[in-house]
Amino acid sequence: MNLLNTTTRIFFLHKPKQSIITFSSLSSNAKLSLDSSRTNFQMPCLISGQSFRRPGKRFIVSNAASPSLSGSPDQFLDGGAQTKEETIAETEQDPMNLADPDSCFCEFQGVNIHHKVFDPQTLSDDAPITNVDAQGTTPKVEFPMILLHGFGASVFSWNRVMKPLARLVRSKVLAFDRPAFGLTSRILHPFSGVTNDAKPLNPYSMVYSVLTTLYFIDFLAADKAILVGHSAGCLVAVDSYFESPERVAALILVAPAIFAPRPVNTAAGAGDNRGENGPRSKFLGTLVELSKVIIGAISRALTGMASMLSSLYKKALAAFLRSYLGVMLVRMAINKFGVTAVRNAWYDSKQVTDHVVQGYTKPLKAKGWDKALVEFTVATLTDNNGSEKKPPLSKRFQEIKCPVLIVTGDTDRIVPAWNAERLSRAIPGSVFEVIKKCGHLPQEEKPDEFISVVAKFLGDVFGGSQRERQVDLKFQGSVS
Numbered sequence: 001m002n003l004l005n006t007t008t009r010i011f012f013l014h015k016p017k018q019s020i021i022t023f024s025s026l027s028s029n030a031k032l033s034l035d036s037s038r039t040n041f042q043m044p045c046l047i048s049g050q051s052f053r054r055p056g057k058r059f060i061v062s063n064a065a066s067p068s069l070s071g072s073p074d075q076f077l078d079g080g081a082q083t084k085e086e087t088i089a090e091t092e093q094d095p096m097n098l099a100d101p102d103s104c105f106c107e108f109q110g111v112n113i114h115h116k117v118f119d120p121q122t123l124s125d126d127a128p129i130t131n132v133d134a135q136g137t138t139p140k141v142e143f144p145m146i147l148l149h150g151f152g153a154s155v156f157s158w159n160r161v162m163k164p165l166a167r168l169v170r171s172k173v174l175a176f177d178r179p180a181f182g183l184t185s186r187i188l189h190p191f192s193g194v195t196n197d198a199k200p201l202n203p204y205s206m207v208y209s210v211l212t213t214l215y216f217i218d219f220l221a222a223d224k225a226i227l228v229g230h231s232a233g234c235l236v237a238v239d240s241y242f243e244s245p246e247r248v249a250a251l252i253l254v255a256p257a258i259f260a261p262r263p264v265n266t267a268a269g270a271g272d273n274r275g276e277n278g279p280r281s282k283f284l285g286t287l288v289e290l291s292k293v294i295i296g297a298i299s300r301a302l303t304g305m306a307s308m309l310s311s312l313y314k315k316a317l318a319a320f321l322r323s324y325l326g327v328m329l330v331r332m333a334i335n336k337f338g339v340t341a342v343r344n345a346w347y348d349s350k351q352v353t354d355h356v357v358q359g360y361t362k363p364l365k366a367k368g369w370d371k372a373l374v375e376f377t378v379a380t381l382t383d384n385n386g387s388e389k390k391p392p393l394s395k396r397f398q399e400i401k402c403p404v405l406i407v408t409g410d411t412d413r414i415v416p417a418w419n420a421e422r423l424s425r426a427i428p429g430s431v432f433e434v435i436k437k438c439g440h441l442p443q444e445e446k447p448d449e450f451i452s453v454v455a456k457f458l459g460d461v462f463g464g465s466q467r468e469r470q471v472d473l474k475f476q477g478s479v480s
Contacts, residue, residue: 092367095183103183108215111203114183115176115216116155118166141168141462143249144220146213147175150231150257152341154182156359157230160447165228168455172220176212177363178236179203180376186368188375204372204379206239213240217247224249226458230443231257231415242396250403250461252454253423255440257415260422261394318378330377331370338364347411347439356444397426404430405457407450409438431457 095114096105105112145165147158155175166173177184187203201208213236217225226249229237234256241248320326342360343349363369390396404427408420417434424432433453435442442450 091365092369093365095185095363095366098183098362098365105185106219108212109201109203109208111179111187112185113176113179113212114155115174116162117172117174117220118162119172120166120170123163123166141171141226141458143169143224143226144172144174144217144222145169145226145228146216146220147173148209148213148227148229148233148236149175149178149181150229150233150255152181152338153230153233153360154363156182156362157441157444159359161443161451164447164451165454168451168458169226174216174220176216178209178212178233180369180372182363183366186366186372188368188371202379202383204376205383206235206379207383209236210240210243213237214244214247223247226250226252228252228254229256230254231440234258238393238400241400241402245401248402250405250458251400252405252407252457253420254407254442254450255409255412255415256406256420256423258423259394260419260426261397262422314382318382321374321378327370327374330374334364334370334373345414345440346445347409347437348445351445394426397423398428400427400430403457403461405454406430406432407442407453408432408434409440409442409445410434410436411438412440414440431460433457 096112099105099114100116102116104115104117106115107113147155147162147165149155149157154177158175162173162175179185179187201211213227217223224247227237227240229235229252231254234253235258237251237253238258241251321330338361339357342357343352346352404424406420406424406427408415408417410417412420421432421434424430435446435449435453438446438449
């Protein structure tokens with residue numbers, strides 16, 4: 001990627017003003033413009049004699065403007081306030097104003113992507129990275145790690161394991177919010193004001209999530225990365241592998257929301273072929289072939305009609321969801337059942353603290369969250385992203401050649417453990433692990449066991465024993 005024509009912007013958020021420092025290599029003339037709310041510095045940034053993989057990027061780091069997650073739960077969970085739509089609308093604000101002190105933003109395809117990065121080189125030195133035995137050294141995993149959250153979640157769902165994972169792989173660990181979730185900016189009308197020939201990439205599509213994932217591999221200045229997906233984030237991880245398998249060092253799929261195919265019984269087709277060349281068999285064979293032709297023609301006609309009806313249905317559904325009534329229904333459903341769904345995702349719902357609830361509900365204070373969620377739903381229903389030209393995902397699992405770990409909780413009420421086990425059978429050479437007394441969120445509910453499972457897998461794949469890779473979980477990275 002050529003950086004000579006890129007622009008790097010650094011955002012520092014303060015109350016109530018915002019300062020932007022822009023370094024551009026497009027012009028050798030320095031420019032300075034001031035107004036009451038923004039200071040914009042432009043100056044040349046010449047790069048010569050070197051080639052960088054890292055693309056031009058924009059960092060936005062929040063300051064104390066963000067509310068503390070340790071604050072009173074009443075500010076998020078006041079039942080009387082959340083039942084009034086006008087009260088909620090008044091509290092909605094720019095996602096950047098909700099950012100944590102360690103939040104970062106970078107722009108990709110016109111969207112400000114919220115993400116967090118943990119670098120083991122900058123973590124606190126008051127605890128050892130690993131417990132290493134006296135006769136050996138802990139081998140370093142040469143690849144960074146990218147964490148992909150599931151539906152309705154955000155970077156917050158990884159907060160208990162990001163630091164331990166960074167110490168484990170001894171490389172950077174990055175998690176980002178997909179559009180419509182977390183604190184990533186909301187694009188409410190991605191296709192407004194453009195012609196059909198000039199439509200931009202839909203930020204709510206799977207293609208966008210895949211390209212963003214690959215972008216962050218470049219962002220980390222890496223050739224490859226370990227992709228860790230949770231629930232629906234596993235689809236992003238697997239599709240990213242199929243898009244660029246050479247960029248993925250390993251896949252770790254946690255409670256994967258990927259429908260696993262039934263195992264094929266290869267012995268079922270074996271039978272007795274005696275008499276297959278007789279006159280009667282030839283006549284029956286001709287009838288069978290003729291029947292196949294007729295049935296095929298009828299099937300194609302019905303498929304065409306079903307496709308047309310499906311297209312009309314999807315368009316009607318999309319129009320309804322985008323209507324005022326549709327948006328209000330989405331808002332009401334999330335406000336009424338969102339917290340219940342979070343509690344149901346845990347094996348022991350009593351372990352869901354106010355801190356956890358606040359972490360999941362804070363993005364609902366972002367301006368336009370409801371309309372963005374509608375756009376995400378519409379994209380999921382209507383945007384096939386050229387999938388009709390590709391084999392079904394269930395037919396491509398055999399193509400996965402990188403190391404794969406599949407982790408599930410034994411009491412997952414969202415995606416049953418048996419589906420994860422079936423998926424492990426469909427992916428050749430994959431490792432399957434079950435965490436006991438755990439629901440849909442192993443990385444949150446059982447972080448110690450989760451890290452141990454990942455450590456053993458990485459030790460087996462990249463070298464080193466499990467004992468050498470035991471992580472000190474004293475600093476798990478929980479946001480206080």
